[in-house]
Amino acid sequence: DTAVSQTPKYLVTQMGNDKSIKCEQNLGHDTMYWYKQDSKKFLKIMFSYNNKELIINETVPNRFSPKSPDKAHLNLHINSLELGDSAVYFCASSLDVENTEAFFGQGTRLTVV
Amino acid sequence: AQSVTQLGSHVSVSEGALVLLRCNYSSSVPPYLFWYVQYPNQGLQLLLKYTTGATLVKGINGFEAEFKKSETSFHLTKPSAHMSDAAEYFCAVSESGGSYIPTFGRGTSLIVHP
Numbered sequence: 001d002t003a004v005s006q007t008p009k010y011l012v013t014q015m016g017n018d019k020s021i022k023c024e025q026n027l028g029h030d031t032m033y034w035y036k037q038d039s040k041k042f043l044k045i046m047f048s049y050n051n052k053e054l055i056i057n058e059t060v061p062n063r064f065s066p067k068s069p070d071k072a073h074l075n076l077h078i079n080s081l082e083l084g085d086s087a088v089y090f091c092a093s094s095l096d097v098e099n100t101e102a103f104f105g106q107g108t109r110l111t112v113v
Numbered sequence: 114a115q116s117v118t119q120l121g122s123h124v125s126v127s128e129g130a131l132v133l134l135r136c137n138y139s140s141s142v143p144p145y146l147f148w149y150v151q152y153p154n155q156g157l158q159l160l161l162k163y164t165t166g167a168t169l170v171k172g173i174n175g176f177e178a179e180f181k182k183s184e185t186s187f188h189l190t191k192p193s194a195h196m197s198d199a200a201e202y203f204c205a206v207s208e209s210g211g212s213y214i215p216t217f218g219r220g221t222s223l224i225v226h227p
Contacts, residue, residue: 004156033214041151041201043217056214090156100145100207100215104156 006105021076023091030096032074037088115140117218125224132191136204146187147205199225
């Protein structure tokens with residue numbers, strides 16, 4: 001069983017479209033994250049949720065909206081996609097906000113054309 | 114605020130040689146420190162972590178790292194490189210009781226020559 005799973009693995013879409021990436025963890029963790037990895041491999045935190053509540057919202061355009069229907073799921077919706085949104089997006093989870101050993105999904109490679 | 118600096122975006126070694134990947138951190142409170150490995154087209158996988166206790170920590174695949182508070186360092190080593198070690202390595206820090214969100218360094222690409 002995959003601990004942290006993301007879908008889709010690849011996503012190619014046109015500028016201006018709206019898309020969603022789904023993430024699920026079966027580890028029973030309380031805390032989940034979205035990271036963006038750019039073409040130079042730099043990992044930047046975007047959002048963090050703890051028990052379905054948003055706790056961190058870094059400087060991310062309003063076009064990005066996370067949603068956590070329950071603590072096992074953290075989805076990312078992106079409106080009006082731009083070329084600069086092309087990146088690999090990683091979902092991760094940790095036991096809680098104090099135990100921050102992160103378990104990562106396989107990533108979603110988003111390409112905006 | 115916490116931050117991580119990884120010296121050298123690329124490190125090249127011969128198979129069988131010592132691997133040394135450098136990581137320095139900045140933290141206003143006692144840090145939690147991590148090393149992750151990323152193979153091509155995959156997510157990050159934890160190699161090892163330091164939270165409290167023994168400053169020399171051993172991880173998977175023969176890697177180890179030593180927390181040196183006086184030097185604010187957490188360098189990753191492996192005595193003998195294997196071809197399968199070629200990957201991207203990330204050092205990360207989170208602050209116990211502080212900004213607990215893990216902050217990652219920019220990564221070091223390890224190249225292993227036969």
